[in-house]
Amino acid sequence: xxxxxxxxxxxxxxxxxxxxxxxxxxxxxxxxxxxxxxxxxxxxxxxxxxxxxxxxxxxxxxxxxxxxxxxxxxxxxxxxxxxxxxxxxxxxxxxxxxxxxxxxxxxxxxxxxxxxxxxxxxxxxxxxxxxxxxxxxxxxxxxxxxxxxxxxxxxxxxxxxxxxxxxxxxxxxxxxxxxxxxxxxxxxxxxxxxxxxxxxxxx
Numbered sequence: 001x002x003x004x005x006x007x008x009x010x011x012x013x014x015x016x017x018x019x020x021x022x023x024x025x026x027x028x029x030x031x032x033x034x035x036x037x038x039x040x041x042x043x044x045x046x047x048x049x050x051x052x053x054x055x056x057x058x059x060x061x062x063x064x065x066x067x068x069x070x071x072x073x074x075x076x077x078x079x080x081x082x083x084x085x086x087x088x089x090x091x092x093x094x095x096x097x098x099x100x101x102x103x104x105x106x107x108x109x110x111x112x113x114x115x116x117x118x119x120x121x122x123x124x125x126x127x128x129x130x131x132x133x134x135x136x137x138x139x140x141x142x143x144x145x146x147x148x149x150x151x152x153x154x155x156x157x158x159x160x161x162x163x164x165x166x167x168x169x170x171x172x173x174x175x176x177x178x179x180x181x182x183x184x185x186x187x188x189x190x191x192x193x194x195x196x197x198x199x200x201x202x203x
Contacts, residue, residue: 056089063092066132068099087113087120094162095130098140103147107155110162114193120162121196127166137167154180161197170200 053061059074075093090113097106113120127137141163148156161176174194181190 059089059092060130063096063099063130064132066099066136068096071096072100072102087117087123088125091120091125091162091166092130094159095125095127095140095166098144098159098163099131099136101143103144103156103159106144107147107153107159110159111155114158114162115189118189118192118196121165121193122200124162124165124200127163127168130166141167148179152179152183154183154185157183158185161193165197165200168200170197173197173200 055074055078059071059078062068062071062074072093075089075096078089079093090109094106094110094113097103097109128134131137131140141160144156144160144163148160157176157180161173161180164170164173164176174197177185177190177194177197181187
């Protein structure tokens with residue numbers, strides 16, 4: 001594995017390193033590590049490599065950080081590409097649109113969601129973990145209420161009802177459904193939505 005020239009020892013070199021043998025037979029191990037790395041890097045490298053974030057995780061992070069424009073785009077992409085299932089993503093999109101003060105779009109989406117899938121009223125989001133803080137959520141709800149008072153419609157009051165339920169105010173949300181009913185929302189649907197909202201979180 002090497003030779004002496006006078007009193008100096010010279011190891012033989014190999015393609016992936018060298019055997020650091022000395023004349024007494026001890027071995028440093030460099031060649032072995034080099035050989036393993038060329039065969040299976042997992043044997044000599046850490047295994048806990050973090051997985052890349054999913055589109056849903058990116059969308060959630062944008063919403064929670066108050067980056068509403070980005071959150072709207074990412075949630076719409078998931079819905080357009082069929083990568084999102086269930087009403088949760090649509091409710092999050094409603095929040096993101098309201099954060100951008102795009103209340104007309106948000107009201108249309110909220111109305112479609114509640115009228116085509118009334119069971120959503122029984123399973124609202126926990127708003128406190130989807131926006132930066134409770135104060136921000138209150139700001140979003142207040143903006144929707146002001147618009148509904150200024151331009152009352154079934155869609156506007158259903159948006160307010162959904163947001164208030166997301167905020168955890170089920171009883172108040174049910175009264176907003178009553179306002180939508182007064183403007184022409186089907187009484188049977190309105191009653192079912194209001195009853196579900198009153199049961200949420202015992203509010």
